[in-house]
Amino acid sequence: MPAARRFAALLGAASLALAAPACAGGVPAYFKTGSIGGPDGFWDYANWDDASQQVLVGHSNDILVVDPARGTVHAIGQLVRAHIALAIPGTPNIFATSGGDDTVRILDRDTGKQLANIAVGQDPDAAVMAEDGAHAWVMDARSGEISVIDLKAGKETGRIALKPGLEAGALVGPAELAVNNEDESEIELANLATGQADGTIAIPGCANPTGFAYAPDRGLAISTCRNGKAALVDVKARKLVRLVDIGQGPDTAIYDFARQRFIVPCGRSGTLSLIALGKPDSEPIATSVPTELGARTAALDPSSGRLFLPTARFGQAGPGQRPPLEPGSFHILVMSPAG
Secondary structure (H helix, E strand, O other), X not given: OOHHHHHHOOOOHHHOOOOOOOOHHHOOXXXXXXXXXXXXXXXXXXXXXXXXXXXXXXXXXXXXXXEOOOOEEEEEOOOOOEEEEEEOOOOOEEEEEEOOOOEEEEEEOOOOOEEEEEEOOOOEEEEEEOOOOOEEEEEEOOOOEEEEEEOOOXXXXXXXXXXXXXXXXXXXXXXXXXXXXXXXXXXXXEEOOOOEEEEEEEOOOOOOOOOEEEEOOOOEEEEEOOOOEEEEEEOOOOEEEEEEEOOOOEOOOEEEOOOOEEEEXXXXXXXXXXXXXXXXXXXXXXXXXXXXXXXXXXXXXXXXOOEEEEEOOEOOOOOOOOOOEOOOOOEEEEEEEOO
16 A cells, blocks of 8 residues: 555544453453664564564665564665565575565665665565565556566566556465455455466455455465455455454554464554454454554564564644654564463
8 A cells, every 4th residue: 555545544543542352361462572663764564584583674765674682673775665575585685675666676684785676567565475585476556467576587577467456465375376456345366377367356345455364274365454344255265254343554464373363453543453263164253452553564473473563653644644753753562472
């Protein structure tokens, strides 16, 4: 989603109360356990890199490399409206999208040196990385294409035409990519073997879907919606299973395999929606815990279960304007699971 629309959704957010229903037994599922300060600026996706035990954050015109063990943050790269940063497996490098100049970059994590600058479609936003680090697929939001990037060669090798409005996506099969379309309120499918569009999944009742996650062990995906809902989808059957109530202002969805639940940070309500998956065909159990206003994306350390949520404090905004950040307030909120 364009940054202006994301932060417009935060207008008036300071007046919202933090809803905090407890999980089963009255014990919150997550606790605030730390905060790591960083340079001011707006932010987008956060991702965990298991190899380095670091968090990567798309941040204004650079990438933040966050080391939770040391409590340090440093910025690398010179981008134009950074959206996402992903570690390239087996290398010390980072892949990042630069939405403001229609490029993607490959950066050396340690030195910050730019190794490649690759032209792609219009407004590259989210991206998905192959497990072997050979390829990445970039969602060109405005042009409605998937750019196929050969990471070893450092070049774009093709585009898959879908529809404008592409948001987050995930691999839902060996050669199948599913992507939210926030303009159409549907999920677009792309066959990576043929390089062709492969149909859609309608998600009625889900307005402007943004965050997307897939549970491969369940065959279920989730799309987060602007209207306080999340759409639970059976990918194989290509159908909406049900809508689940969540908080306001979601922009990311994560599947926590170890704990069998989807995690949805909701920035406008300042809550974390948790959707626990029980036995097959059972109703998912949705609960929430408080985070902070603005915490709409997150990275999950799958081993410890810790979450890292970029956010800041906001001032008052004029009509039609995004709320300004309070100087010196940007930080990474750290939350740990109960038990």
